[in-house]
Amino acid sequence: MKHEFARKRRGAFAGADSPQAGVWDYSVPGREGVSLPRADVPAYELPSGIPQRKDLPLPEISELDAVRHFTWLSRLNYSIDTHFYPLGSCTMKYNPRISEKTAALPGFSLAHPLLPESLCQGSLGIMEGLQNFLAEIGGFRSVSLQPAAGAHGELCGVMMIRAYHQKRGQAGRVRMLIPDSAHGTNPASVAMCGFQAVQVPSDARGNVDMRVLKSLCDDTLAGLMLTNPNTLGLFEERLDEAIDAVHRAGGLVYGDGANLNALLGIFRPGDAGIDVMHFNLHKTFGTPHGGGGPGAGPVGAGEKLASFLPGPLVLREGEAFRLAMPENSIGRVKAFYGNFAVLVKAYTFIAMLGAEGLRAVAENAVLNANYLKKLIEGGYAIPYNRPCMHEFVASGHLNDQVHALDVAKRLIDYGWHPPTVYFPLIVKEALMIEPTESESRETLEAFAAALLAVAREAGQEADIVKTAPHGTPVGRLDEVAAARNPVLKSGKK
Numbered sequence: 001m002k003h004e005f006a007r008k009r010r011g012a013f014a015g016a017d018s019p020q021a022g023v024w025d026y027s028v029p030g031r032e033g034v035s036l037p038r039a040d041v042p043a044y045e046l047p048s049g050i051p052q053r054k055d056l057p058l059p060e061i062s063e064l065d066a067v068r069h070f071t072w073l074s075r076l077n078y079s080i081d082t083h084f085y086p087l088g089s090c091t092m093k094y095n096p097r098i099s100e101k102t103a104a105l106p107g108f109s110l111a112h113p114l115l116p117e118s119l120c121q122g123s124l125g126i127m128e129g130l131q132n133f134l135a136e137i138g139g140f141r142s143v144s145l146q147p148a149a150g151a152h153g154e155l156c157g158v159m160m161i162r163a164y165h166q167k168r169g170q171a172g173r174v175r176m177l178i179p180d181s182a183h184g185t186n187p188a189s190v191a192m193c194g195f196q197a198v199q200v201p202s203d204a205r206g207n208v209d210m211r212v213l214k215s216l217c218d219d220t221l222a223g224l225m226l227t228n229p230n231t232l233g234l235f236e237e238r239l240d241e242a243i244d245a246v247h248r249a250g251g252l253v254y255g256d257g258a259n260l261n262a263l264l265g266i267f268r269p270g271d272a273g274i275d276v277m278h279f280n281l282h283k284t285f286g287t288p289h290g291g292g293g294p295g296a297g298p299v300g301a302g303e304k305l306a307s308f309l310p311g312p313l314v315l316r317e318g319e320a321f322r323l324a325m326p327e328n329s330i331g332r333v334k335a336f337y338g339n340f341a342v343l344v345k346a347y348t349f350i351a352m353l354g355a356e357g358l359r360a361v362a363e364n365a366v367l368n369a370n371y372l373k374k375l376i377e378g379g380y381a382i383p384y385n386r387p388c389m390h391e392f393v394a395s396g397h398l399n400d401q402v403h404a405l406d407v408a409k410r411l412i413d414y415g416w417h418p419p420t421v422y423f424p425l426i427v428k429e430a431l432m433i434e435p436t437e438s439e440s441r442e443t444l445e446a447f448a449a450a451l452l453a454v455a456r457e458a459g460q461e462a463d464i465v466k467t468a469p470h471g472t473p474v475g476r477l478d479e480v481a482a483a484r485n486p487v488l489k490s491g492k493k
């Protein structure tokens with residue numbers, strides 16, 4: 001049904017027999033879509049012996065057909081600009097257009113990364129301002145803008161913890177505690193630093209199990225990586241106790257800051273004793289991500305770790321800005337200045353909203369998640385059901401036949417992007433739903449109605465759910481095979 005529509009939109013291609021037809025199917029020998037300028041240099045024969053291709057098999061189509069083809073392909077994409085995007089843990093909020101404008105200002109977008117400091121004072125000023133904003137928001141002493149993403153920030157934070165212990169002659173501290181609800185990047189970052197990841201179970205309320213955590217606090221402890229609110233969307237109820245236990249044992253606490261959207265202006269991780277944390281600018285501060293562009297994962301640190309931050313940082317001296325490496329810095333982790341355009345966008349987001357606006361972001365994100373949770377409770381089990389923060393996790397196990405994957409696929413037929421599925425691992429058949437603050441009450445209600453309709457179908461006509469989606473060019477992909485054996489071109493050759 002949907003591809004009928006898509007095909008009609010393709011005008012000249014409407015006759016193609018398959019919605020997957022590539023440009024090859026419209027190729028007509030001799031038809032051209034480009035006109036190259038006349039050569040203004042003499043022709044030059046390539047010396048023989050250089051391998052040369054006689055013929056380059058490309059589809060021969062008009063410019064308009066090429067435009068239609070790619071526009072049609074782009075319409076198969078989901079994006080935050082076209083759809084509600086409740087992908088839990090990813091914070092797919094609105095990306096304000098004003099941020100695109102500021103990042104595109106010629107003074108920023110045309111600045112060469114090798115400009116001397118004296119000629120890029122404006123750009124350095126924005127970076128210094130963002131460092132201060134983030135330090136204030138997170139409760140940290142200093143912030144480095146270098147890392148390119150959250151996972152990169154994690155790696156930096158764990159490298160800083162390692163450097164800290166080594167400097168104090170405690171290289172035997174190699175064990176990092178990670179709750180079983182954590183994002184997979186946490187154990188990966190730990191392993192990349194040569195540390196040993198030790199899993200800590202969650203208790204019946206979805207908090208990290210304090211009894212187990214305390215039993216693991218000894219002199220081999222490097223630290224704890226904690227996500228708060230955790231990936232169940234729940235605030236760690238015994239956060240202070242956990243941080244205290246780790247500190248007493250000589251360890252440090254890494255905060256996975258991916259879920260900061262719930263806390264803006266309300267709670268500062270640094271105040272609670274988190275020693276180092278990354279910010280996902282692309283999540284919390286609304287810069288495009290996923291297919292939309294690169295992110296940035298600045299790292300903030302408190303007293304103990306500030307001197308180990310990656311550099312350079314931007315320092316202010318009177319009216320001037322300059323670059324400097326922190327004393328015990330783990331070094332550079334990214335070329336030049338990190339993902340600079342993302343930094344400008346995040347700066348814009350924060351400056352535009354101000355302190356009150358940021359607090360309203362968190363309040364509305366939490367309100368939206370709780371409202372949506374309430375709306376769907378009649379159709380879906382919520383395993384750790386207490387007031388949630390910015391997201392919640394429902395069970396997609398509707399009956400013995402219908403699973404989380406089926407629910408996700410059926411939602412596509414209803415025109416919705418599915419939530420995150422099968423994560424966190426501690427909820428069987430997890431549906432992880434994060435509406436963000438951007439969405440209206442009407443959108444939340446319409447999405448809940450679709451979820452409830454799928455739950456009803458699962459009881460009455462499970463087949464239609466199990467064979468979904470019905471309206472897309474491709475339905476259920478073998479994702480593992482696709483990743484291992486990517487076919488990156490269409491066409492006959």
Ligand SMILES: *Cc1c(COP(=O)(O)O)cnc(C)c1O
Binds near residue numbers: 149150152259
């Ligand atoms: C997104 C996320 C990360 C990783 O961040 P990236 O910017 O995608 O590298 C880490 N932890 C949690 C909980 C996340 O949601």
